[in-house]
Amino acid sequence: MSANATEPESIAAKHRASARIGTVALVAGLIASACASSDGDPMLEGAGASTQTPITTAWMEGFRTETGAELEYVAVGSTTGRELFLAGEVDFAGSDVYLTDEERRMAQTTCAGSLGAVHVPTYLSSIGLVYNLPSLEGEQLNLSADVIAGIYTGDITNWNDPAIASDNPGVDLPDLLIVPVHRYDSSGTTDNFTEYLTVAAPSVWSYGEFSNWSDNGPAGKSAVYSNGTAQVVASAEGSIGYVDVAQASGLPLAAIEAGDGFVAPTDESVTEAFALASTTYSPDTQDLMVEFDRVPDSSSAYPLAMLSYTVVCLQYEDLATANLVGSYLYFVQSDEAQQIASTTAGAVQLNAETTERIQAISESIGAFDSADGPIA
Secondary structure, eight states: OOOOOSOOOOGGGSSOOSSOOTTHHHHHHHHHHHTOOSSOOOEEEEEEOGGGHHHHHHHHHHHHHHHSOEEEEEEOOHHHHHHHHHTTSSSEEEESSOOOHHHHHHHHHHSSSSOOEEEEEEEEEEEEEEEOOGGGTTSOOEEOHHHHHHHHHTSOOBTTOHHHHHHSTTOOOOOOBOEEEEESSOOHHHHHHHHHHHHHOTTTOOSOOOSOHHHHSOOOEEESHHHHHHHHHHHSTTEEEEEEGGGOTTOOBOEEEETTEEEOOOHHHHHHHHHHSEEEEOTTSOOEEEEOOSSOSOTTSOTTEEEEEEEEESEESSHHHHHHHHHHHHHHTSHHHHHHHHHHHOOBOOOHHHHHHHHHHHHHOEEEETTTEEEO
C-alpha cells in the first residue's frame, strides 16, 4: 500500500468532531506546531502513550524511506492521545489500554463510515519496577505483589521492612525510607500497573484499577511520563517507580513474584507471558485485544507484560489518509520495524501470527465518502 502524494490537511481540519474532549483544546496547539511538515511531504500524525515515543522516533526514518511520508508522534499520555484521536485531531492514537465502551461509541462519529475504530498491536513490552538503592548494587531485589502494593499504599515505608526482607533472604537491606513514585498524568502504564495490583494483591490494594493516579490513588511523589518517572527515581535515593522498561534509563529492575518464585523482565519472560495471555479477536479478526495473566502459575512468565496498541479508524474521510494509516500498520509489523523496536527500545518482537493479523488489518483500511460510500 503506497501513500497518496496529496498534501494532507491540517490536524484541526481532519475528521471534524462535534465537540472537544477534556484537555484536547489545550494540547491541539502543541500538536499542530509539532506536526507541521515544512517541505509539503505527506504526513501521518499520531499522539498518545509516552511509552511509544522511543519506538516511533526510531521508526521515522524507515517509514519515510518506505513511503516517502513523514511520521510525527507527540507523547501526551494514552488517555489524552485517545481523546485527540476521537476529536479528529490526529490520525491515530498510541495507547497502552483499550478504548472504553463509551470511546468505541464516540469513534462511530469520529471515523468515516460505520466501522469505527480498532486496536492494532504495535509492540510488546513490559512495566518494570525501577529503584535507587546504591547499597544493593550487584544484588537482585525481589518484590512480591503484596509488598509492591504495600509500598504504594504507604503501609510499607522502609527498605528494611520485614516483608521486603522475607522476599530477599540474605540481602543486607538498607535502613532507608521508601519514596514511591507514580505517574502524574493519566496513563496506560498506570492502568496496567493498578490492574496488576488489583488482581495480584487484592488483600492489600483496595483502590482498584485506574489510569489517573492523582485523582484515584494514594499519596506519593509524582512524575510526568515514563521517562520523567525514571528521572525522579534516579535523582532520589530510596525511591521506586513503575516505568516502561524501554525508558528505565539504566536503573536496576526488580524481579517480581510469579508462580513459586520471582522473575525479572526479559525477552524470554515477556514472550512467555504473551503466550499465556488470553487473546480476543473480533469476528472479522480486524480487532485484537490481549488480557495478560497477572498471577501466572509459571515462575518464568513476567506478570507485568504490556502490549501497546495503535488505535485507528477502519475508514477515513480521504484516501490519502487511509493509505498513510495502512502503510504505517504494514510497516509496524515488518521485520525491519520490529527489529528496530527491539534494538533501540528494548521491545520484544511480535510473533508471526500477530504480525500476519496486523498485515491483514493494514490492507483493509479504506476511505468512505458520506455521499458515495466506500472509496476503492
